[in-house]
Amino acid sequence: MMFEYDEIKNQKNIAKHGISFTTAARVFFDYDRIEYYDKANSYEEDRYDTIGDTSAGAVNLESSNWEVSTAGNMKQSIGMINDILFVVYTERVTTDSAGKKVDVTRLISARLATNFERGIYYGKYE
Numbered sequence: 001m002m003f004e005y006d007e008i009k010n011q012k013n014i015a016k017h018g019i020s021f022t023t024a025a026r027v028f029f030d031y032d033r034i035e036y037y038d039k040a041n042s043y044e045e046d047r048y049d050t051i052g053d054t055s056a057g058a059v060n061l062e063s064s065n066w067e068v069s070t071a072g073n074m075k076q077s078i079g080m081i082n083d084i085l086f087v088v089y090t091e092r093v094t095t096d097s098a099g100k101k102v103d104v105t106r107l108i109s110a111r112l113a114t115n116f117e118r119g120i121y122y123g124k125y126e
Contacts, residue, residue: 001028004092005107017111024087024110027052034121038088045090051113051121054083084113084121 005021014020027033033052041047088109096102119125 002102002104004104013110019110021107023054024085024107026054027085027087047090050087051117084118086111086113086117
């Protein structure tokens, strides 16, 4: 699984929510995460929201040749292990340096889940 994000947006997200996109990428390794299509915010591109746990373990991902950072160096993560996060992302297809098409998850926003969102994650609400 490959991730990308804009480093300026990452720094703004850390300042606003205290969560780095490197930490946010960990929710995609939570097999119990909840994902849904964000119809209200998908006017320029398809956006998705996910609620998941960051305790899925360390992530070691390849870096890309993009001008944005890729999530992969978990030593630089900001946030706590076992946090339940709400993450906004989009899916893209890009071409790697060898000319091969690669699916990329572009992280847009990440924050701690609200109490209601935690309730959804733990099955209290449907």
